[in-house]
Amino acid sequence: MTAANLKVGFVLLSHSRNPQPSTRIAVLNMLPALREAGIEAELVFDPEQSSETPDLGHLAQRLINARFDVIYFQKVRGESAERCARALKKAGIATIYGVCDLVDADMAMATNMTLVVSEFLKSLYPPALQPKIHVVHDGIEKPSVVKADVAAHTGSRSKPIRAVLVTSSSLTSLPVLAQPPNWLEVTIVGKYPPRGATAQKLREARWAFLKMSSANERLAYLRFLVNARIKTQMWQAESVYAALQCADIGIIPVEPSAQLVKGTHVPVWKVKSENRLTLKMSVGLPVIAxxxxxYEPIIESGVNAFFADTRRDWIRCLEILRDPAVRRSVGAKARTSVVDRFSQTQQARLLVAALRAVSESRGVFAELQPI
Structure with missing residues (x-):
């Protein structure tokens, strides 16, 4: 069977009109390339409310009747999804489980193939499942967006260097750094109210404050709120790139937590994809992470980005990047190292290869190569 006559259905985690990042990146961004490759791609489950464990009910029979070749479960799992996948497999329809930040061996067993976003995430699956696990990275969404120039100054209280942190959450503190040095201004782009929505900001701040269990946590939050060098901004598909272009440095500080990935001894914070890193590097920002x-296969610390663990490490790296020439050099190398390797085009090729392999082999999978 060739890609030209493949009929592929996508079971989405979130609605296509208001998608979560994983839905947008893993599926919606890929659809034009799939159709260009001759694949008939259709959204077969487009839920009004996002859910990783939806009730798929009689979906399997509808898909069997519609004669699909492949069904892709985008981060959708649980007993209902497993039953659906097994019913499809029994009817001769190939199935793929696509996931970005967790390990679900049951879903991997129920489907013919599992696509993950990093080699590290792949390594967490049981050895017996490894032949079924393949990597399709998150593709860079706007590779043409590049920072226009590099500020010539070294940062001061009156004219600070600007750092940007992009997150999918609403942080209530600045991880690791806590308080930026007086020559640095940090903009956090995340799940915050829009500019000007003062009443909403106050309500959300009050709710966040009341949920905090310790006096130290509340005190840290108050310091975060009143710090004039920390600004928050609502994440939007267009405005996030404007924020990146306005910044001098990209930062990805992560506070380690004890929560483990289910079924493993690995902390949840360690299984994140490369997306936040490649997003910043593709724009030409020097990044500290x-x-x-x-991130480890991408960053050559001190060359195309920096790694930092402790606050002291962070301050040292930030001090290095006060030099405009260093920011320019590291930012240029950052972009060169990711813009092709993590392009949507490259990831679409891998996805097409996966769809072809799963439809043709139905259980015996060679290591995928770009086509």
Whole structure:
């Protein structure tokens, strides 16, 4: 069977009109390339409410009747999804489980193939499942967006260097750093109210404050709120790139936590994809990041980005990047090292290869190569 006559259905985690980042990056961004490759791609489950464990009910029979070749479960799992996958496999329809930040061996067993976003995440699956696990990275969404120039100054209280931190959450503190040095201004782009929504900001701040269990946590939050060198901004698909272009440095500080990935001894914070890193590097920003396994094959510390563990490490790296020439050199090398390797085009090629392999082999999978 060739890609030209493949009929592929996507079971989404979130609605296509208001998608979560994983839905947008793993599926919606890929659809034009799939169709260009001759694949008939259709959204077969587009839920109004996001859920990783939806009730898929009689979906399997509808898909069997519609004669799909492959069904892709985008981060959708649980008993209902497993039953659906097994029913599809029994009817001769190949199945793929696509996931970005967790390990679900049951779903991997129920489907013909599992696609993960990093080699590290792949390594966490049981040895017996390794032949079924393949990597398709998160593709860079706007590779043409590049920082226009590098500020010539070295930062001061009156004219600070600007750092940007992009997150999918609403941080209530600045991880690791806590308080930036007086020559640095940090903008956090995340799940915050829009600019001007003062009443909403106050309500959300009050709710966050009341949820905190310790006096130290509340005190840290108050310091975060009143620090004029820490600004928050609502994440939007367009405005996030504007924030990146306005910044001098990209930062990804991660506070280690004890929560483990289910079924493993690995902390949750270690399984994040490369997306936040490649996003900043592709724009040409010099980046400082907490060492995360998926970042390690990308960063040559001190060359195309920096790794930093402790606050002292962070301050040292930030001081290095006060030099405009260093920011320019590291930023240029950062972009060169990721813009092709993590492009949407390259990841679409891997996805097409996966769809072809799973439809043709149905259980015996060679290591995928870009086509």
């Amino acid at each position: 907490t060492p995360i396994p998926s």
